[in-house]
Amino acid sequence: MKERTYESGVHFYGILWDIAALLLFLMLPVAICLHLGVWPEARYVFEGLLPVALLFYPTSVIEVFTYTPLLGAGGTYLSFVTGNITNLKLPCGLNAMENAGVRANSEEGEVISTIAIATSSIVTTLIIAVGVVAFSPVLPYLTDDSSVFAPAFDQVVPALFGALGISYFMKHWKLAFVPIAAIVILLLFNGTLSTGVLIPVGVVISMLSAHLMYKKGWVGQ
Amino acid sequence: MDFKSDGFMYALGFLVVAFVVAQSVFFLVRAWKRAKALGIDTSSLKKTVSSSALFTVAPALAILATVLTLSGALGLVLPWIRLTVIGAITYEVPAAEAAIDAFGSAAGLSQEVTDPEMFSTVAWVMTLGSIMPLILVPFLLKKIQKGMSKAVAKNGKWADVMSAAAFIGLIAAFIGRAIAGKGEESIIGDGAGVMSLCALVSSMIFMLILQSIANRFNIKWLQPFAMPFSMLLAMGVVMILSQVLPPDIALFEWRG
Structure with a gap:
């Protein structure tokens, strides 16, 4: 029998883990219902699911297309199981590839991104688990609105993307101007647009303008 | 004892934690071996692990804060499970609100859920609403990657510019929100x-x-x-x- 290459192995095991995750996650509400001895009426589930599905099913299609090329194969199989992609897994993978000096679409990029995302998944899972079990009595005080830490936790996302962004902007400042300006202008018209909408828009605008700049010979020479 | 945080619920929580850690370790070990075979030295792999771990601490604490925010209404365990897999605050909160809404309760997540039927409905909606990517990834991933590697083989410089542009587009969305x-x-x-x-x-x-x-x-x-x-x-x-x-x-x- 032919030996499996690393790449084909990632897909083979990735799909197995993905299906296992799907079954496990579906089993959870079943287990809760069996344990509590109640089954919700289907119409309540559908009524609750409808607005969520209308918003999140199309978004998840866009997410898969947008993030997959950035995460790599191993990173994708891991990230879509553990979630928190935009605020954690993706920046973590990008940071690791940047530090290791490897290209995202190379095999070196693939393994470095997988190692970073796997580490991040393990650390996140353990922090949440330890936090829930050990610190549940004191944690409300830390994250309560009146705590001194609360304002800092509110600003995790800008703090994260500021540091990540600046190293990209220094290298590719020509590419950065158009998407940032476009997003800010969009938000001036409709400030409530969520990042779920802004990310695909930003990615498409950024790639279009980069393509034009490349054709003009302004970048990538 | 509160049915939302009893021993059975905690057992489910630990099962999920074990699954996620096992999957991550599995991929980590394979990638590590492959990296060695590709000639990447151990010290730079170790650095990748330690910097990723440190990088994760603050966002993970922020996620923990989300678990606590939801725990007022749903107890600690269900939000813990949901935020460990697939979950993100942008999704979990509207999903839980929509499920509670279906019962005609206007209070949403500001009130503790005490009805087991409502609780199980929330669990179903949060789960069914979030599993879509797991269904899509096995079908789409290989195709997307094939398209990518074709583009890279055809014009490497262009592909590098486009991949940097995609990252910057993503980052711009968050920076734009922080500004406006x-x-x-x-x-x-x-x-x-x-x-x-x-x-x-x-x-x-x-x-x-x-x-x-x-x-x-x-x-x-x-x-x-x-x-x-x-x-x-x-x-x-x-x-x-x-x-x-x-x-x-x-x-x-x-x-x-």
């Missing part, structure tokens, strides 16, 4: 304002300073930690400013 995004009128800290801009700008400045220190004095170990340190330092700045600035300035959000 609108939050909920009643919530402090979610819209663009003094604090979001302080966090953004100070983390940029820290990053520049730390990177130039690492380069000038050739401190190799600092390089991978520049980003997590900058993030934590910027959060420290926000914490201090929110204490010393007058509240009208510190809490000012220009878009609400």
Whole structure:
């Protein structure tokens, strides 16, 4: 029998883990219902699911297309199981590839991104688990609105993307101007647009303008 | 005992944790072996692990804070499970609200859920609403990657520019929100304002300073930690400013 290459192995095991995750996650509400001895009426589930599905099913299609090329194969199989992609897994993978000096679409990029995302998944899972079990009595005080830490936790996302962004902007400042300006202008018209909408828009605008700049010979020479 | 946080629920929580850790370790070990075969040295792999771990701490604490926010209504365990797999606050909160809404309860997540049927409905909606990517990924991933590698083989320079542009587009969405995004009128800290801009700008400045220190004095170990340190330092700045600035300035959000 032919030996499996690393790449084909990632897909083979990735799909197995993905299906296992799907079954496990579906089993959870079943287990809760069996344990509590109640089954919700289907119409309540559908009524609750409808607005969520209308918003999140199309978004998840866009997410898969947008993030997959950035995460790599191993990173994708891991990230879509553990979630928190935009605020954690993706920046973590990008940071690791940047530090290791490897290209995202190379095999070196693939393994470095997988190692970073796997580490991040393990650390996140353990922090949440330890936090829930050990610190549940004191944690409300830390994250309560009146705590001194609360304002800092509110600003995790800008703090994260500021540091990540600046190293990209220094290298590719020509590419950065158009998407940032476009997003800010969009938000001036409709400030409530969520990042779920802004990310695909930003990615498409950024790639279009980069393509034009490349054709003009302004970048990538 | 509260049915939302009994021993059975905790057992489910630990089962999920075991699954996620097992999957991550499995991929980590394979990637590590492959990296060695590709000739990447152990020290740079170790650095990848330690810098990723440090990088993860602050966002993970923020996720933990989300678990706590939801625990008032749903107990600790269901939010813990949901935020460990697939979950993100942007999804879990509307899903739970929609499920409670279906019962005609206007209170949403501000009230504790005491009806087991309502609780199980919330569990179903949160689960069914979030599993779509797991169904899509096995079908789409290989195809997307094939398209990518074709483009790379055809024109490597163009593909590099496009991949940088995609990252920048993503980052621009978050930076744009920190500059001009609108939050909920009643919530402090979610819209663009003094604090979001302080966090953004100070983390940029820290990053520049730390990177130039690492380069000038050739401190190799600092390089991978520049980003997590900058993030934590910027959060420290926000914490201090929110204490010393007058509240009208510190809490000012220009878009609400």
